[in-house]
Amino acid sequence: MSAKSMFDRRTLLRSGAIAGALASLAPGHSLFARTPEKWQHVQDFMTRYVEPKKLADMVAVLGWGQDAPQIFAQGTDSLRSQRRSDQDSLYRIYSMTKPVTGMAAMMLIDAGLMEIDQPISDFLPKFRDMQVQKVYDGPITPDNLEPAERPITIRHLLTHTAGLGYNFVQQGPLAQAYMRNGLIPGEVTKLDVPQIFGGEPVNSLAEFADRLAEMPLVYQPGTRWSYSVGLDLMGRIIEVVSGEAFDAFLQKRIFDPCGMTSTAFMVAPDDLYRLTTNYGILGGVLLPIDTPDNSVYSDKPPFPFGGAGLVSSPRDYDRFLQMIGGQGQIEGQRVMSPAAVRLGTSDLLPDTLAPTDSFAQNYGFGAGGRVGKGAQAGIYGWMGAAGTIGFVDMKRGLRHSLYTQYMPVETYPVQEEFPQAVAADLVATQN
Template sequence: MAFRDSGSPQMSRRGLLRSGALLGAGAALGGASFTRAAFAQDPARWAHVARLARQYVDARKLASVVATLGWWQMAPDTVAFGSLTLGQDAPATIDSLFRIYSMTKPITGMATMMLIDEGKLGLDQPLAEVLPKFADMKVQKTYDGSITDLEPSARPITIRHLLTHTAGLGYSVVQKGPIAAAYIAAGLVPGQVSKLPLPAAFGRGTSVRSLEAFADGLAKMPLVAQPGTRWVYSVSLDLLGRVIEVVSGLPFDTFLKERIFDPAGMGSTFFQVPASDLARLTTNYGVLGGTLLPIDPARQSVYADPPAFPFGGAGLVSSARDYDRFLRMLAGYGAIDGKRVMSEAAVRLGTSDLLPAGADTRGTFADGSGFGAGGRVGRGEQAGIYGWAGAAGTVGFVDMKRGLRATLMTQYMPAEVYPLTQEFSRAVLADVAAMAGQQAAA
């Protein structure tokens, strides 16, 4: 996500999984022998999650918190507190709309995996074979240093690199110095926050007006690291939007709608919220001095207007129900409600560790873990867990081995103001552990 939800050491908005709590789900479940009855719908069993959500809403730290939690292909339980907007009566529900920002990335990642599965792309195919302007890239000799002191790229950028943030591309809100300024000046800002003039912490710059222009502009920029050598949170998933439309012959947003959203029954996931659905849109808040200030009111939302282009790394608005359906489709290895959306092979590959051999993740959000198609994946006893979060406090993950899936929706920025994603992870695990204990005692 643009807007500083990076996992780099200097930016902590991506607290989801970093503490290890979320990726500890496997340990909490390991060895438990659950009967199907143990998973019958019952929101009351998510007592720790409900307590956490209520605490934040009752203290007016957040306007709303909505969580969906489910197992395998069963319908989700819902925990929901608060209203769409502070001071109004309309309650937040499983069908309310939230800006999911970087939770867009796994969706774009899985769209890429579909094309790889169909033989239209190769995982290790050079990007320049699809976008020739990336054939002769230059790299900063010093990370975030001069943009004129450059060296040739030692190897081509590949699709794998784009999926795993190891292409050497940058992010205007992660990089510093002249490279960040160059990105902003060139309009390489793939995201939006508000129509209001906001401090730089909430995002800055005006984007170019098409995916093609975005890709062409990136091709002129120096890379911040040699491809395949370093994990750098980046605009690579946004660039994959251009790859997808070139390879598929469809506009990127059309591809997502026709190939993922419609087949998976995700009718509330949009790059632009239709006027008929604005009544379901939450307000996004900035937390300033401990006070919630509306930075993107629903009725005047920037998401009511067409975006500069469909941002594959940060652009979607969705509901807790819809994102749970995306995770449920993954948990079904590509199928949901008897309908196949992706092949099992594509899901298995996309939720596996795709990091190139030798890529340096030390000191980054990916340190100690793997990385799949647009989302972090666990290793060891945490293997099978795939997930990512967004800059406005949202998070979603699925445990592919044990069938657990969880989504948290809320709206506040900057996300590091509260430790909510870590607390949500721990609350989910506490409830799962309680279920395991009850099952063992039965």
């Protein structure tokens, strides 16, 4: 299992079924007079993985509009656990953290504290004069560097178009430079496997930002969609703009008002009993790489990873999606303005993007999450590197999410098959 495989670009592009499977369904919950009660295709899909122990567990959450969700769970929190997985089991949601960070940024834009096309150097001056690699992921030498043609903006960070790298994506010298400088945007295991999970993160978001500013970009800002540490850097900007620690801002502005009581960057000792085990799959065998009794999430992280650091429960993340689907409101509690939600769930890709960009030819991207195009318009969300999925269909009102824990994610087509099963149940109900 390679580190790159956890964030494989082809996997991200191939997973269009998450948005596409529901695109043919007509908008409006009222059109679905008979919502599936058992979601049999979804349950059969889960059984195919859990019963033969291909995976330890799965939890699926499906909800309409502001209605309470239906929750289906199979398996136990680990292969050795006696605890049945449920809505309160804790999962490493990894990159499903990105939409949370993105919506936090939307709040500050909505408050007029920053603008979407504002250069980030207004807040982080060290990013004023960036260098860009002439050859993508090539050598970090003067002959392969040129000045950035335009400043990095807030929009670029939100949509992975800043030209920043990712140590899980890059394969050239830049990946090693990120590692040496502690630009590690997450932690996976305490196991001593440096060839896969090596590197020690820096100790603060401020230091992360300062060191990142010294690294060259892999693309000219605004020209390519390239998965990156943009949302991690956004965490630092949120700190600077709000005057609050990033994790404290999320707690006060999103988690508390949404009633997300089990979402954080670490797991409290009293809650470790419901933390699921994360498995690495090697030759079809599940190998535990992060367990409740030896988890990286039992310790305070070096800094709050805004791109991939949160642990959450199925109940909690569904509440986040419910708030987004409710145009910023949940159970009468106003968390965000409708305008901020509309902006964050719209296609924010810059107009300077290269027409040949393979991602933009198929999808849009909003505040930390993918948005659909054409018939898929209105579908917003993202996925996690250990098999989790969280999307909300802003037009049709359906929110759907799935929770399990395995790496590398492309070992099984879980992130394609789940939305297909959801769509199959909806279609079957209408016949």
